[in-house]
Amino acid sequence: GENVEQHPSTLSVQEGDSAVIKCTYSDSASNYFPWYKQELGKRPQLIIDIRSNVGEKKDQRIAVTLNKTAKHFSLHITETQPEDSAVYFCAASMGQAGTALIFGKGTTLSVSS
């Protein structure tokens, strides 16, 4: 069935280091790939997204890359800060109607100062 796999499940970095989270998806028809950040006890919030006609997108310290052939996409956070600590979820559009978002299981990022 439709599936999104996300790695690693936990990631610990020192402040100032880079963090990379990777996801693969199963449906070759997927065309929208958002990343959400969820702080403890709060709602998921979109941090960046990419569509299938683009290979890379950057927004300040955050970038996302997409390889449609290999069906994988990655989140890159540079110069990490303690406030980047949260759970990050990747997602891909798929489903019966082709428009539901299917999420990975999340990556808990811890940035220590």
Next chain:
Amino acid sequence: NAGVMQNPRHLVRRRGQEARLRCSPMKGHSHVYWYRQLPEEGLKFMVYLQKENIIDESGMPKERFSAEFPKEGPSILRIQQVVRGDSAAYFCASSPSGTGDTEAFFGQGTRLTVV
């Protein structure tokens, strides 16, 4: 423009009771999605609705769970005869069109505890 509103924020039910979770989408959004989040786990898709229509319910258990999004009023996720395993956070999201290429905005969630 108010965000996605869910209520109640916290709901406690005894085993066998019914739980009703409400979601009011953002103004102008006619697409609603329900997700379940278990502790330490990701967001599991349950159902996708448009006004008066269920578009995709492939993630919803066949028994005890139902969802609706009437012409007027909020979307409702209904869980009958709750069991302890239903304890989770239930998030609703809305978008102005299908999430094929648009952002889905999430509500604060309803944390259901079954005792």
